[in-house]
Amino acid sequence: MSGKPKLHYFNGRGRMESIRWLLAAAGVEFEECFLETKDDLTKLQKDGSLLFQQVPMVEIDGMKMVQSRAISNYIATKYNLYGKDLKERALIDMYVEAVIDLNELLMTHTFQPADKKEQHFATIVDKATNRYFPVFEKVGGKEVTMDKTFLLATGFSRADVQLLETLLMAEECKPDILVKFPLLQSFKARISNIPTIKKFLQPGSQRKPPLQEKDVPKLMKIFH
Amino acid sequence: MQRGSHFTMRPYRCFILTRIRLIYFTPKKKWRPLSRHEGQNSLTHLNSHGNRKFEVMAGKPKLYYFDGRGKMESIRWLLAAAGVEFEEEFLETREQYEKLLQGGSLLFQQVPMVEIDGMKMVQTRAILSYIAAKYKLYGKDLMERALIDMYVGGTDDLMGFILMFPFLSAEDKEKQCAVIVQKATSRYFPAYEKVLKDHGQDFLVGNSFSWADVHLLEAILMVEEKKSDVLLGFPQLQAFKARISSIPTIKKFLEPGSQRKPVPDDKYVETVRRVLHMYYDVKAN
Numbered sequence: 001m002s003g004k005p006k007l008h009y010f011n012g013r014g015r016m017e018s019i020r021w022l023l024a025a026a027g028v029e030f031e032e033c034f035l036e037t038k039d040d041l042t043k044l045q046k047d048g049s050l051l052f053q054q055v056p057m058v059e060i061d062g063m064k065m066v067q068s069r070a071i072s073n074y075i076a077t078k079y080n081l082y083g084k085d086l087k088e089r090a091l092i093d094m095y096v097e098a099v100i101d102l103n104e105l106l107m108t109h110t111f112q113p114a115d116k117k118e119q120h121f122a123t124i125v126d127k128a129t130n131r132y133f134p135v136f137e138k139v140g141g142k143e144v145t146m147d148k149t150f151l152l153a154t155g156f157s158r159a160d161v162q163l164l165e166t167l168l169m170a171e172e173c174k175p176d177i178l179v180k181f182p183l184l185q186s187f188k189a190r191i192s193n194i195p196t197i198k199k200f201l202q203p204g205s206q207r208k209p210p211l212q213e214k215d216v217p218k219l220m221k222i223f224h
Numbered sequence: 225m226q227r228g229s230h231f232t233m234r235p236y237r238c239f240i241l242t243r244i245r246l247i248y249f250t251p252k253k254k255w256r257p258l259s260r261h262e263g264q265n266s267l268t269h270l271n272s273h274g275n276r277k278f279e280v281m282a283g284k285p286k287l288y289y290f291d292g293r294g295k296m297e298s299i300r301w302l303l304a305a306a307g308v309e310f311e312e313e314f315l316e317t318r319e320q321y322e323k324l325l326q327g328g329s330l331l332f333q334q335v336p337m338v339e340i341d342g343m344k345m346v347q348t349r350a351i352l353s354y355i356a357a358k359y360k361l362y363g364k365d366l367m368e369r370a371l372i373d374m375y376v377g378g379t380d381d382l383m384g385f386i387l388m389f390p391f392l393s394a395e396d397k398e399k400q401c402a403v404i405v406q407k408a409t410s411r412y413f414p415a416y417e418k419v420l421k422d423h424g425q426d427f428l429v430g431n432s433f434s435w436a437d438v439h440l441l442e443a444i445l446m447v448e449e450k451k452s453d454v455l456l457g458f459p460q461l462q463a464f465k466a467r468i469s470s471i472p473t474i475k476k477f478l479e480p481g482s483q484r485k486p487v488p489d490d491k492y493v494e495t496v497r498r499v500l501h502m503y504y505d506v507k508a509n
Contacts, residue, residue, distance in 0.1 A: 051415050052378050065370060067377030069349070074370045086357050090343065093350030098332050131333055 005030040005075075006059040008044060010222060012215065013208045014107065015068045016056045018100075018162060020207065022072055024200035025161040026079035032206065038222050069100075076158040083157055095136070095151060095159040099166050102132050106169045110211045121173070128170050128177060136163060137181045149190060156194070164191045172210050285310040285340040288324065290499065292492035293485045294387070295348045296336045298380075298442060300484065302352055304477035305438040306359035312483065321499045352376075356435040368430045375416070375428055375436040379443040382412045386446050390488040391496075391506035400508045401450050408447045413458050416440055420460040426467055433471065441468045449487055 005023060009016040011034040023030050035041050035055065045053045051066045058065045061078075065071045076082040083089045105124050112120045139151055151159045167188050170177045178185050192201060200207055211219075285303060289296035291314040303310050315321055315335065324330050330337055331346045338345045341358075345351045356362040356372075363369045385404045392400055419428055428436040444465050447454050455462050468474055477484050497503055 051374060052381070052411055061367075063367075063370065065374065067374045070370055070373030070377050073373050074366065077366055077369070086354065087341075087343070089357070090345060090350055090354045093353055094331060094345065094347045097347035097349050101332075135331060 007032045008057040009055050010035045012211050017208060019071050021161050021165045022075045022158055025196050027196045035222055041222055081158040088152060092157050092159045096162050098132055099162045102128060103166050106173060110213060125174055133181050133184060137183050160191050164188060285338055287312045288337040289335050290315050290495050292488050297485055299351055301438050301442045302355050302435060305473050306361060307473045315499050318499055361435045363430055363434055371429045372434050372436045376439050378412050379439045382408060382443050383446060388506050390493050392508060396508055405451050405454060408454060413461060417458045417460045420464055437468050
């Protein structure tokens with residue numbers, strides 16, 4: 001047996017958080033190795049563990065995987081969270097890529113210089129409420145009925161996990177951001193109640209808190 | 225159960241039979257040696273009668289984008305590499321874009337959009353993954369797909385530095401050019417050079433032509449446009465470039481008159497800004 005997946009990253013969300021969510025949703029236990037100093041990163045780079053000298057890196061099934069999309073794709077497929085055929089995968093990919101775009105905006109908010117923060121915040125809210133949320137509220141142009149459980153009619157997938165992650169992050173940014181999206185609110189409640197996800201949302205799990213401004217300098221020291 | 229497992233005996237048997245046929249009979253078409261990769265892929269394409277028939281029924285894929293590279297270029301490369309003919313509708317005016325928006329054709333209000341197999345697909349990565357899987361350029365199992373995803377992720381990051389290049393100020397362009405070359409030669413090219421050196425095979429993954437090879441060639445050529453001798457010191461990549469460029473479908477795409485788009489110019493930048501109302505200054509990341 002190859003053992004639990006091992007995640008190499010700093011002790012924070014960044015580009016590893018979606019991977020933590022997916023593993024947790026799939027009920028897969030994982031270990032973490034946190035980079036605290038630049039030396040920790042340099043060591044990994046020097047021993048050939050990082051294909052492009054970058055983290056995230058996940059040791060899984062005998063591979064040292066890098067590139068967050070590659071890692072997520074692998075995990076999703078392995079644990080049957082990627083749809084049952086090519087067309088379902090296409091749909092999931094479209095949703096997930098959009099969610100990644102929104103995630104990117106949310107993630108970079110903490111790193112904005114003071115004079116750009118307000119404008120960036122406005123962009124986040126605009127894109128979230130005008131571009132992304134309306135689509136998921138409707139899901140492909142069809143009205144979502146109250147008994148529709150997941151984004152894909154055929155069942156629970158990574159799209160549900162990644163959308164929930166982003167909805168929660170968006171709410172951290174602006175607590176009432178879902179006020180005009182009742183179906184997304186009920187989606188959020190439903191998916192949060194799935195046992196593996198419920199567990200991940202409880203204190204003491206491996207879910208990471210949002211990055212605080214005071215932590216940014218330490219992060220910069222590791223990566224720059 | 226390996227999802228997306230593509231290896232079946234049928235194309236392999238047919239491949240063997242074809243090799244025998246070529247040795248003992250002169251086909252009506254001009255004879256040329258059927259190399260391993262070409263045989264595998266063109267035969268898989270030809271033998272999946274279902275695919276061929278489906279394509280005829282569904283029509284050619286149709287690409288909606290500007291008349292230029294941008295995020296659509298990797299999709300053009302992949303379709304071309306797979307030998308798939310495609311149509312294009314070029315966005316020239318704001319009105320065209322608004323018409324697409326109002327018609328509900330753009331799921332997240334963005335292009336690229338590709339009409340394919342009854343879907344209006346958006347999100348570049350989603351489109352590329354679909355095409356790669358459909359045309360058997362995504363490896364034969366989960367492990368190979370993982371490798372392809374990793375390699376494509378790298379070339380995607382590298383090409384990402386070049387993507388916004390045309391939109392930068394003259395001063396920023398100079399700086400960015402240096403960044404592109406530095407990233408290429410110190411981070412990305414060494415990784416692919418090592419992969420090729422370590423396994424000594426013709427292709428990046430599984431001894432078989434894949435999306436990863438197409439994407440890497442595209443990236444190499446784009447960086448060479450910024451610095452023509454950038455492959456000095458990367459002998460494996462030089463040989464790789466020559467090898468992949470000579471694959472018939474790729475060779476055809478590299479010839480003048482193909483649907484490959486030229487290096488973006490000011491006219492392209494103007495069109496994008498006009499159509500998307502994208503008038504803000506673009507800064508390098």
